[in-house]
Amino acid sequence: MRAALFVTCVNDALYPRTGTAVVRLLERLGVEVDFPAAQSCCGQPPYNTGYRRESEPLLRRTAEAFAGHRYVVTPSGSCAAMIRTHYPRIGRLAEREGRGPGTARLAEDLAPRVYELTEFLVDVLGVTDVGAYFPHTVTYHPSCHGLRALGLGDRPRRLLAAVKGLELVELPGAEECCGFGGTFAVKNPDVSAAMGADKAAAAAATGAQVLCGGDNSCLAHLDGVLRRRGTALRTLHLAEILASTEEDPLV
Structure with missing residues (x-):
């Protein structure tokens, strides 16, 4: 099985060990992990602040970066929710307002392929015991x-x-x-x-x-x-x- 890692901008900039841990964990479970280099911020900060239109280019960039990947895994419930919950609405409004033709299709195609890490482990891989050891x-x-x-x-x-x-x-x-x-x-x-x-x-x-x-x-x-x-x-x-x-x- 192959999956793409959406590491998120917060983890990339401040917590790279988390991204490394996800790769290590998934590879141990037999998943081949891809890392599309074109990924960046999902657009949540401007969207949450009321700048919906400014988040649209980031929506398109994210969708294009992960095009063709059946599974996109992220160690962030926040960013997963942004894509699954808000991207389709942002895409529809962008097209309704005459900006970015095809944005709605990009958003609706990506949203169901994005999984928060624990969802992917339990629902897709069907595991709860991942072979971990942490005596604390x-x-x-x-x-x-x-x-x-x-x-x-x-x-x-x-x-x-x-x-x-x-x-x-x-x-x-x-x-x-x-x-x-x-x-x-x-x-x-x-x-x-x-x-x-x-x-x-x-x-x-x-x-x-x-x-x-x-x-x-x-x-x-x-x-x-x-x-x-x-x-x-x-x-x-x-x-x-x-x-x-x-x-x-x-x-």
């Missing part, structure tokens, strides 16, 4: 996009529960937003910081060594709160845990 206590934060827009449900927890050596502890108030919300954190810093403080306190109270999630944007927000508080709890993307093995630990 972990608590899981479900991001809003993964939880609500994609409906990931218990897929991430099932994958974590199958990791050898890992003790999974429940996060109180897990379904509450961490306060990041992309540009929400910029426009509403006080509210964002308060929400982040609540989530960080709940995570620290679990006694876990690691707070993991499927979106590094959320984890970056929470990591900043935890560091400023001097908390020993560290953040880590789910992919890095799943890629780690007893023979060849990644983290």
Whole structure:
């Protein structure tokens, strides 16, 4: 099986280890991974800020970069939701307003081929035990996009529960937003910081060594709160845990 990796701009710029972990994990499971070099930002930052028209060129670029790939896998519920939920609407409006003929077709063709990492592992590959080893206590934060827009449900927890050596502890108030919300954190810093403080306190109270999630944007927000508080709890993307093995630990 072949799949293309959509690494996302946040991971490419700030968390390249996550992209490496996804490749390593998928290849271990027998997937041949492609990385289209033409990929860039999916357009979520301008779209979320109200600049829908400015996101259209990024839609077209992303769709063209992944043309011909049956499976497009991304370690980001946020970016997967942008493509699956918002791309078709953006494409239809662009054409209705006389811009970018064919944009709707590009969007509608790409959307169903994009999978968040845990969806791809559980639904497409049909695995929950990926052969991982991570001897630490972990608590899981479900991001809003993964939880609500994609409906990931218990897929991430099932994958974590199958990791050898890992003790999974429940996060109180897990379904509450961490306060990041992309540009929400910029426009509403006080509210964002308060929400982040609540989530960080709940995570620290679990006694876990690691707070993991499927979106590094959320984890970056929470990591900043935890560091400023001097908390020993560290953040880590789910992919890095799943890629780690007893023979060849990644983290």
